[in-house]
Amino acid sequence: MTVTGSSFTNNTSGTGGGINSDVGPAVISGTTFYANSASDKGGGVLNGSGVLSLVDSTFAINSAGNRGGGLYAAGAVSVDRSMFLLNSSTSHQGGGILVYDALTATNTTLVSNFASNDTGGAINNWGRLIANSLTLDGNSATAGGNIFNNNSYGTSQLRNTIVANAAGGGNCFGTIMSQGNNLDSGNTCGFAGTGDIVNTDPKLGSLQDNGGWTLTEALAADSPAIDRGGGCPAVDQRGVARPQGAGCDIGAYESVPPPTATATPTLTSTRTPTATSTATPTNTQTPTPTATGTATATSTATATSTPSPTPSPVSTVVPETGGSLTFTASTTTTVSFPDGAVSQPVTLTYSLGDAANAGASFRAVGSSFVITAVDAGGNAVTQFNRSFTITVSYSDADVVGTDESTLKIYFWNTTTSAWDEVPTVVDAANNTLTATLDHLTRFALLGQPSVRKLFLPAVLRAYVPAW
Numbered sequence: 001m002t003v004t005g006s007s008f009t010n011n012t013s014g015t016g017g018g019i020n021s022d023v024g025p026a027v028i029s030g031t032t033f034y035a036n037s038a039s040d041k042g043g044g045v046l047n048g049s050g051v052l053s054l055v056d057s058t059f060a061i062n063s064a065g066n067r068g069g070g071l072y073a074a075g076a077v078s079v080d081r082s083m084f085l086l087n088s089s090t091s092h093q094g095g096g097i098l099v100y101d102a103l104t105a106t107n108t109t110l111v112s113n114f115a116s117n118d119t120g121g122a123i124n125n126w127g128r129l130i131a132n133s134l135t136l137d138g139n140s141a142t143a144g145g146n147i148f149n150n151n152s153y154g155t156s157q158l159r160n161t162i163v164a165n166a167a168g169g170g171n172c173f174g175t176i177m178s179q180g181n182n183l184d185s186g187n188t189c190g191f192a193g194t195g196d197i198v199n200t201d202p203k204l205g206s207l208q209d210n211g212g213w214t215l216t217e218a219l220a221a222d223s224p225a226i227d228r229g230g231g232c233p234a235v236d237q238r239g240v241a242r243p244q245g246a247g248c249d250i251g252a253y254e255s256v257p258p259p260t261a262t263a264t265p266t267l268t269s270t271r272t273p274t275a276t277s278t279a280t281p282t283n284t285q286t287p288t289p290t291a292t293g294t295a296t297a298t299s300t301a302t303a304t305s306t307p308s309p310t311p312s313p314v315s316t317v318v319p320e321t322g323g324s325l326t327f328t329a330s331t332t333t334t335v336s337f338p339d340g341a342v343s344q345p346v347t348l349t350y351s352l353g354d355a356a357n358a359g360a361s362f363r364a365v366g367s368s369f370v371i372t373a374v375d376a377g378g379n380a381v382t383q384f385n386r387s388f389t390i391t392v393s394y395s396d397a398d399v400v401g402t403d404e405s406t407l408k409i410y411f412w413n414t415t416t417s418a419w420d421e422v423p424t425v426v427d428a429a430n431n432t433l434t435a436t437l438d439h440l441t442r443f444a445l446l447g448q449p450s451v452r453k454l455f456l457p458a459v460l461r462a463y464v465p466a467w
């Protein structure tokens with residue numbers, strides 16, 4: 001059976017809501033499974049004992065009463081360059097995929113799938129799972145929100161895969177065998193292979209059309225997944241050639257660096273003019289997807305950690321009248337000291353720090369920043385006689401992907417090596433945050449990620465095939 005460029009929508013069955021492929025072989029490409037359901041196994045697709053190859057396909061909001069909301073993979077199944085969104089299994093395992101025999105999964109993104117009463121929100125493995133370059137984000141289950149390995153029957157091998165932001169059940173449960181270059185936003189997957197990264201926010205963008213056949217989550221410019229991959233496939237989920245930049249990227253998406261300014265040719269060379277290599281830019285964008293429209297809420301404008309060479313602003317605070325300092329980067333920060341805050345004149349300096357690594361459950365808005373004060377003798381002043389205020393104003397673009405109501409100013413606690421919240425007044429109408437403080441240190445603006453599902457209806461609407 002060969003299925004190409006098709007849509008299966010709103011079908012129901014006992015097993016295999018969209019397609020039940022029993023003995024195979026079957027090849028399914030460029031096909032969307034949307035809102036299909038099975039009362040038993042395989043809401044979108046059930047594969048029996050044969051070979052099934054799935055390529056460039058989308059599984060969205062399919063459901064199974066029993067196991068495998070998107071895909072029930074018995075037999076030998078391969079999934080490549082595909083996307084699973086909001087599939088669910090309501091009473092048993094495997095919201096996105098249940099692996100019964102063998103699954104090879106490559107360059108695939110699984111987002112917000114869930115097994116609300118059992119294990120394995122995105123993938124539940126009873127067999128042999130070989131995964132390379134997946135992005136698993138925000139899936140949930142009672143255990144193993146992103147991946148659950150059933151240790152009695154299954155082995156899971158992961159390479160170059162992002163396992164992030166489980167919305168329930170932790171990122172992993174069971175034994176996961178790392179083949180290297182995986183990234184866990186927490187530390188439940190036991191990643192200890194070469195190039196593995198744990199407890200690190202991969203800085204994923206919202207699920208959207210970034211080219212290719214299926215939706216993807218781009219990496220922020222300062223994502224720690226960029227160029228940290230290994231053993232990557234030749235292309236990414238979209239078909240973009242890997243590697244781009246200094247190395248391939250972890251996960252399903254390969255970030256294409258902005259073109260670097262070409263060096264101005266010097267005209268003084270006395271060498272024989274060899275034909276200079278003009279690197280022809282290979283157009284790596286793959287086949288235009290069907291216009292899926294509007295989901296253009298691009299990723300947050302995270303200020304890069306290397307600020308443009310603006311001079312650090314300096315200001316003076318004096319005992320009689322106080323003083324203030326304003327600096328604009330991606331956000332505008334004003335620090336105001338009242339009179340009497342200092343006993344002698346001090347000089348304030350504002351400098352941008354690194355992008356705050358805020359962990360899995362928070363997002364940083366802009367870079368962290370450091371405000372220092374020194375007295376006339378050059379001694380650091382960190383404590384003040386009166387409290388002072390910091391006001392940060394931000395743009396709506398700065399907080400895309402962040403729940404604005406949770407925004408707070410945080411300071412870096414050097415004793416606990418953690419960000420501590422400062423009581424902050426949020427004025428979401430005017431996009432300002434104000435906090436009252438008594439000491440200077442490194443600060444950052446952090447907020448919880450907006451519930452990404454809020455964006456999903458728009459994405460889903462854009463993705464619904466015309467019927």
Ligand SMILES: [Ca+2]
Pocket residue numbers: 226227243244245246247248249254255
């Ligand atoms: Ca790269």
